[in-house]
Amino acid sequence: EVQLVESGGGLVKPGGSLRLSCEASGFTFNQAWMTWVRQAPGKGLEWVGRIYIQSDGGATDYAAPVKGRFTISRDDSKNTLYLQMNSLQTEDTAVYYCTTYLRGYLEYWGHGTLVTVSP
Amino acid sequence: QSALTQPPSASGSPGQSVTISCTGTSSDIGGYNYVSWYQQHPGKAPKLMIYEVTKRPSGVPDRFSGSKSGNTASLTVSGLQAEDEADYYCSSYAGRSVVFGGGTKLAVL
Numbered sequence: 095e096v097q098l099v100e101s102g103g104g105l106v107k108p109g110g111s112l113r114l115s116c117e118a119s120g121f122t123f124n125q126a127w128m129t130w131v132r133q134a135p136g137k138g139l140e141w142v143g144r145i146y147i148q149s150d151g152g153a154t155d156y157a158a159p160v161k162g163r164f165t166i167s168r169d170d171s172k173n174t175l176y177l178q179m180n181s182l183q184t185e186d187t188a189v190y191y192c193t194t195y196l197r198g199y200l201e202y203w204g205h206g207t208l209v210t211v212s213p
Numbered sequence: 214q215s216a217l218t219q220p221p222s223a224s225g226s227p228g229q230s231v232t233i234s235c236t237g238t239s240s241d242i243g244g245y246n247y248v249s250w251y252q253q254h255p256g257k258a259p260k261l262m263i264y265e266v267t268k269r270p271s272g273v274p275d276r277f278s279g280s281k282s283g284n285t286a287s288l289t290v291s292g293l294q295a296e297d298e299a300d301y302y303c304s305s306y307a308g309r310s311v312v313f314g315g316g317t318k319l320a321v322l
Contacts, residue, residue, distance in 0.1 A: 129311070131259075139251070139259065139302050141311040155309045191258060198247030198306025199264035206258055 096120035096202045098192050103207030110182050110211070116175040116192030116204055124148065124170040127195040130177050132188035133206075140188070142166075142177070144195050159185075182211045216241065216312035217303055224320040230291045233317045235303030236284060243284035247306035250279060250288045253316075254299045262301075263288060293321050 102114040118126070127150075130142035143156040145166045154166050165178040175192050189208050193200035218236045225231040235242070235250075242248055248266045251259040261270050263279035266286065276291045286305070290297055298321040303314040 138316040139253075139304075139313045141304075141313060144311070157310060195311075197265065198245065198304070198311060199249035199261060200251070200259075200304070200311075201261050201264070201270065203258040203260070 096194075098194075098202055098204035100190065100192055100204045100207040103190065103209045105210045105212060106182055107213060108183055108211055111178070111180045112182065112209060114177040114179070114190055114192075114207055114209070116177075118173045118175065118192075121194070121202075123168075123173040128166075128168065128175045129193050129195040129200060130164075130166060130175075131191045131193055131200065131203075132186075132209075133191070134185070134188045137188075142190070145175070179209070182209075184211050187211045216307070217305060217314035219301075219303060219314035219317045221315070222318045222320065224322055225290075225293045226322050227293050227295065229293050230289060231293060231319065232287050232289045233301055233303075233319070235286045235288070235314045237286075237305055237312070238284055241284075241305040241307040241312050242281065242286050244308075245306045246281070248279065248281055248286040249304045250277075250286075251302045251304065252297075252299045253302065259302065290319070295321050297321055 097119045099117045129144040146153045163181045167176045189206040191206045192204045194202045250263040253259040266281045
């Protein structure tokens with residue numbers, strides 16, 4: 095059974111930093127492209143970014159609102175995906191989901207972790 | 214403002230069919246056959262319902278179907294059931310990004 099378990103969310107002040115983790119199991123993690131998607135309270139889904147597999151160069155792509163502030167990385171030895179978030183703003187408040195990614199679709203989702211940015 | 218445009222709400226009675234539209238551009242929906250749809254119940258993570266325009270993942274009822282014409286994709290739910298009441302989001306591959314619609318709240322009356 096595929097499982098994605100996010101952790102690391104919490105309350106942080108504007109300008110602060112936070113690192114989210116997503117532990118994967120039930121599939122070959124090092125062969126899976128992965129993404130982060132977020133959802134602000136009462137709002138729709140927003141793509142944050144994705145990371146390729148290492149054999150594809152491990153490249154990353156980001157949505158415009160987070161580019162330069164957020165960094166996606168992976169540790170295939172730990173089956174774990176990360177999202178480093180710096181210079182956080184109140185508009186970054188959201189539930190953050192990690193997902194698998196293949197040809198534009200997101201098949202498996204974690205349960206999400208809530209990030210609240212507030213003074 | 215979302216990249217893809219969906220109606221904010223839709224509704225139907227049990228047993229009826231309802232279609233939700235999703236309009237994009239030639240840079241996303243119109244340029245690739247990589248449209249997907251997600252169902253989200255309150256407080257839950259989204260669930261993949263349709264991928265690559267028309268394909269259903271294992272376990273998704275065949276009451277759910279997808280299509281595309283030009284820059285507009287559609288999700289049709291036939292034989293509506295109470296458990297279909299949820300938010301539905303369309304999504305499309307857009308080259309080096311993924312774009313979502315704003316979501317449609319489906320009510321089963």
